[in-house]
Amino acid sequence: MLPPALVASQLVKAYRRGRAVDGVSLTVSRGERVGLLGPNGAGKTTTLLMCLGAVRPDAGTVEILGHRLPRERDRAMRGVGFAAGYLPLPDHMRVIEYLRMFGRLAGLRQPGLAAAAALERFGVAHLARAMGTELSSGQKTLVGIAKAVLHRPDLLVLDEPTASLDPDVALRVRTALCEISATDGTALLVTSHNMVEVERLCERVVFLSAGRVVADGTSAQITEDFGRDDLEEVFLHLAGVREGG
Amino acid sequence: MPGRPATFGPLAAGVWRVLAIAQRHAYVLRRSPHRLFDVVVWPAVDVVLFGSIGIFAASRSGTGAQQVALYLLVGVVLWHVVYQAQIALATGFLEETWSRSLLSLMVTPLREWEYVLGVALFGLVKLVFGVGAVALIAWLAYAFKVTSVGFGLIPIAALLLAVGWAIALFVIGLVLRFGSGAEALAWGILFVVMPLSGTFYPVSALPGVLRPVAQLLPTTHAFAAGRALASGQPVPWGEFGMALGGTTAMLAAGIAFLVWMLRIFRARGFITRYS
Incomplete structure (x- = not known):
C-alpha cells in the first residue's frame, strides 16, 4: 500500500513573537483534496513551509510520499509541485524557458513537451514565448500553476492559487485541478482566503487558529460543528475569537 | 494530458539539474546587458588603470620600475580570476x-x-570572458603576453578560482543569515582581500601590522608564486604549497559555514524574507 501523500505530526514552530504553529498534525491521503484555512497569523504559511521542508520545525516530523524530511528531501520533492500566488516569475526568462528549467529540476527527460502540455491544460499555451515581465498577475499565476503540475506530482501544494484570477479563469483552474487529482491521483493541499473556492475544490477542510487545528472535516461537518451556515461564517467566527484573544 | 512524463535516473537527473541552473543564469546575463560590466567593463578598466600606472612607472625610472609594470599586469590578470569567480557565484545567488x-x-x-x-x-x-578580456587588452595595449609566464600560471589560476568560490560561499552564507543587508559584501569583500593579498606588490610593502594577516591568506602566496614565475624564477614550490593548503582550508571552511548558515536559515524561517 502506498504511503499517504503527506503526514505531518505534532509540528511546532516558535518565532520571537511567539508560537506560530503549536502542535499541528495533518495527513493528506493520495488523491485527496484538502483546504488549509485560517485567519491571518493562524500559522497556515508556516505550516505549509514546514511541510515543504523550507522551514525546519522546532518539534514534530514531516513525511512526504513516505520520505522523511529533511533527510530524504530531494526524493520527496520529486513528487511535489508547489505554486503560490505571491511568487513572481523571473524577469529574464521566457515562460517556456522557465517551465523547461523546472521540468529539468524535476528530472524530466522532455521538459519542453511537459511544459507545452501544462500550458495547454491551463489555456495559456499562447504565452509560451512571453517574458515574465510581460504577463498580467493572473497570467503569472496560471504559469506558476502550470509549473507546479508539469511533472505530474503526487502532491500539489498551492498557496493562495487563484487570488489574482478572474472568476471564469479561477473556475477553469479549479476544474483542471480536480481533473488532475482524479486522473493522476494527485493530492491537493490548498490555502485560500476564498471560502467558496475551497468549498468547491476541496473535499476536506482543516481550520487553523492561533497555530492549532481547530476543525478538520468536510465543509458540511465543520459548519455544523460550529453552528454556522457556511465556511465563511466559521472563518469570521474564528477570526473574531482570535481578535478578541 | 498523456501519461506521466519519463524521468532520468538519479545521476543523470542531477547532471541536468546542474545544467538547468547554469542555463538559467545564462539567460539572466543575456537579457541584462548591464551585468556585462562585471564581465568585460571592469576588467578592461582595471587593466588600463594598472597597466598605465606600470608603464608610467617604467618610463620614469630604471629596471626596478620595469618589474613594477610586470607585477601590476600579472597581478591584474590573476586578480580577475578571483574577482570573476567570486562575483559570478555570489551575484548568481543574489539573483535568486x-x-x-x-x-x-x-x-x-x-x-x-x-x-x-x-x-x-x-x-x-x-x-x-572576463580574464580573456584582461589578457587581450594587456597584450594589445601593453604588449604583455600572459602566455609568456608559462604553464605554471595554470595551477595558480586554479587555486585563485577556488579561493574566489570559497569567498562567495562565505558571502552567500552571510546573505542567508543577515538578508539583504549583507549583499554589499558580494562586491565589498574583494576590496579588503585585494590589498591584503599583495596582489600588485610583495607583502613586505604592507604595513608591518598587516603582514601576519596577509600571510594567512592563500591569495597572498598564489600572487607571490605568480610574480616569481613572471620574473622568470623557477616554480616557487613553497609559496605554491602554502597557497594550496590555505585554499583547501578556506574552501572547507566556506562549505562548513554555508551549511551552518543554511541550517539557521531553515530553523529561523528566513525564507519568508523572500516569499
Whole structure:
C-alpha cells in the first residue's frame, strides 16, 4: 500500500513573537483534496513551509510520499509541485524557458513537451514565448500553476492559487485541478482566503487558529460543528475569537 | 494530458539539474546587458588603470620600475580570476533573492551543492570572458603576453578560482543569515582581500601590522608564486604549497559555514524574507 501523500505530526514552530504553529498534525491521503484555512497569523504559511521542508520545525516530523524530511528531501520533492500566488516569475526568462528549467529540476527527460502540455491544460499555451515581465498577475499565476503540475506530482501544494484570477479563469483552474487529482491521483493541499473556492475544490477542510487545528472535516461537518451556515461564517467566527484573544 | 512524463535516473537527473541552473543564469546575463560590466567593463578598466600606472612607472625610472609594470599586469590578470569567480557565484545567488525564486527552487529535488555547482559552472564561462578580456587588452595595449609566464600560471589560476568560490560561499552564507543587508559584501569583500593579498606588490610593502594577516591568506602566496614565475624564477614550490593548503582550508571552511548558515536559515524561517 502506498504511503499517504503527506503526514505531518505534532509540528511546532516558535518565532520571537511567539508560537506560530503549536502542535499541528495533518495527513493528506493520495488523491485527496484538502483546504488549509485560517485567519491571518493562524500559522497556515508556516505550516505549509514546514511541510515543504523550507522551514525546519522546532518539534514534530514531516513525511512526504513516505520520505522523511529533511533527510530524504530531494526524493520527496520529486513528487511535489508547489505554486503560490505571491511568487513572481523571473524577469529574464521566457515562460517556456522557465517551465523547461523546472521540468529539468524535476528530472524530466522532455521538459519542453511537459511544459507545452501544462500550458495547454491551463489555456495559456499562447504565452509560451512571453517574458515574465510581460504577463498580467493572473497570467503569472496560471504559469506558476502550470509549473507546479508539469511533472505530474503526487502532491500539489498551492498557496493562495487563484487570488489574482478572474472568476471564469479561477473556475477553469479549479476544474483542471480536480481533473488532475482524479486522473493522476494527485493530492491537493490548498490555502485560500476564498471560502467558496475551497468549498468547491476541496473535499476536506482543516481550520487553523492561533497555530492549532481547530476543525478538520468536510465543509458540511465543520459548519455544523460550529453552528454556522457556511465556511465563511466559521472563518469570521474564528477570526473574531482570535481578535478578541 | 498523456501519461506521466519519463524521468532520468538519479545521476543523470542531477547532471541536468546542474545544467538547468547554469542555463538559467545564462539567460539572466543575456537579457541584462548591464551585468556585462562585471564581465568585460571592469576588467578592461582595471587593466588600463594598472597597466598605465606600470608603464608610467617604467618610463620614469630604471629596471626596478620595469618589474613594477610586470607585477601590476600579472597581478591584474590573476586578480580577475578571483574577482570573476567570486562575483559570478555570489551575484548568481543574489539573483535568486532579487527575483524571489528561492522558495520555488527549494521545493524541487535540487540539492544545495547542485545549485552551487550550476552557478559556478556558468561562472566559469564568465571567468573565461572576463580574464580573456584582461589578457587581450594587456597584450594589445601593453604588449604583455600572459602566455609568456608559462604553464605554471595554470595551477595558480586554479587555486585563485577556488579561493574566489570559497569567498562567495562565505558571502552567500552571510546573505542567508543577515538578508539583504549583507549583499554589499558580494562586491565589498574583494576590496579588503585585494590589498591584503599583495596582489600588485610583495607583502613586505604592507604595513608591518598587516603582514601576519596577509600571510594567512592563500591569495597572498598564489600572487607571490605568480610574480616569481613572471620574473622568470623557477616554480616557487613553497609559496605554491602554502597557497594550496590555505585554499583547501578556506574552501572547507566556506562549505562548513554555508551549511551552518543554511541550517539557521531553515530553523529561523528566513525564507519568508523572500516569499
